[in-house]
Amino acid sequence: MIKASTNQWKDQLFRIYGIGATFFGLLILGIFLVGIVIEGFSRLDFQFLSSLPSRLPGKAGILTAWTGSLWIFGLTSITSIPIGIGAAIWLEEYSKKNRLANLLEINISNLAGIPSIIYGILGLEIFVRMMKFGGSLLAGSFTLSLLILPIIIVSTREALKAVPRSIIQASLAMGATRWQTIWLQQLPAASSGIFTGIILSLARAIGETAPLIVIGALAYVPFVAKTPMDEFTVLPMQIFNWVSRPQHGFIVNAAAAILVLLIFVFIMNGIAIYFRYKSSKKVKW
Numbered sequence: 001m002i003k004a005s006t007n008q009w010k011d012q013l014f015r016i017y018g019i020g021a022t023f024f025g026l027l028i029l030g031i032f033l034v035g036i037v038i039e040g041f042s043r044l045d046f047q048f049l050s051s052l053p054s055r056l057p058g059k060a061g062i063l064t065a066w067t068g069s070l071w072i073f074g075l076t077s078i079t080s081i082p083i084g085i086g087a088a089i090w091l092e093e094y095s096k097k098n099r100l101a102n103l104l105e106i107n108i109s110n111l112a113g114i115p116s117i118i119y120g121i122l123g124l125e126i127f128v129r130m131m132k133f134g135g136s137l138l139a140g141s142f143t144l145s146l147l148i149l150p151i152i153i154v155s156t157r158e159a160l161k162a163v164p165r166s167i168i169q170a171s172l173a174m175g176a177t178r179w180q181t182i183w184l185q186q187l188p189a190a191s192s193g194i195f196t197g198i199i200l201s202l203a204r205a206i207g208e209t210a211p212l213i214v215i216g217a218l219a220y221v222p223f224v225a226k227t228p229m230d231e232f233t234v235l236p237m238q239i240f241n242w243v244s245r246p247q248h249g250f251i252v253n254a255a256a257a258i259l260v261l262l263i264f265v266f267i268m269n270g271i272a273i274y275f276r277y278k279s280s281k282k283v284k285w
Contacts, residue, residue: 040255057249120214155197
């Protein structure tokens with residue numbers, strides 16, 4: 001009786017702690033967001049979005065930064081999504097369960113936790129120096145693809161594991177091949193988890209700065225990138241450049257650029273939540 005009451009007391013304590021920690025975190029985030037909105041909303045207009053960088057705060061814009069972010073987003077998606085999903089399918093459905101496969105799985109999981117600047121050093125050596133891409137969009141997107149590939153692989157494998165084996169066995173019993181079962185049964189059933197992992201990993205790639213600084217991306221680019229081999233900048237680097245300036249006008253510009261980046265990330269997360277909810281209503285296990 002005493003032990004049961006003690007356990008209830010501990011559960012209540014942890015519940016109160018969790019609620020308090022969540023409330024404190026939301027409060028800090030709310031204060032941060034309110035400060036950013038107050039500081040940068042007045043600067044957020046069409047002129048700010050369509051202007052090139054300038055040494056004058058009132059004339060500076062983020063055209064090169066947000067177009068560079070879109071380039072990075074598109075190229076990274078094209079590179080990482082097919083490779084990540086394909087690798088996850090092979091590891092989960094086709095690879096033999098031996099020591100080599102176990103070692104590979106452990107290393108992929110460990111790669112998901114490596115600091116992003118390490119990937120920047122790897123991209124500098126492979127894509128910038130060995131493959132002679134220089135500080136181009138292609139080098140940046142390949143580097144960020146290496147960064148998020150482990151996340152996509154792990155999330156896709158977990159989504160595939162969550163599909164009931166009865167669905168797979170029923171498909172095979174009806175005469176479908178292994179690939180037909182994966183393509184027509186497993187992937188649609190696991191699509192919500194796969195899509196969520198992809199969106200969250202791409203949102204992380206969009207917010208990265210350290211790997212791009214290492215490979216030689218520029219903080220000041222007075223032209224819009226037109227090809228994958230052009231030099232570039234992205235929103236996080238532009239924000240970093242502005243907050244390091246002493247003029248208050250650049251601080252206001254940085255706050256406005258942060259708002260644009262947050263809106264883009266919130267939209268991506270909202271899309272992930274929507275498709276996850278929609279897929280969970282369709283699939284009834």
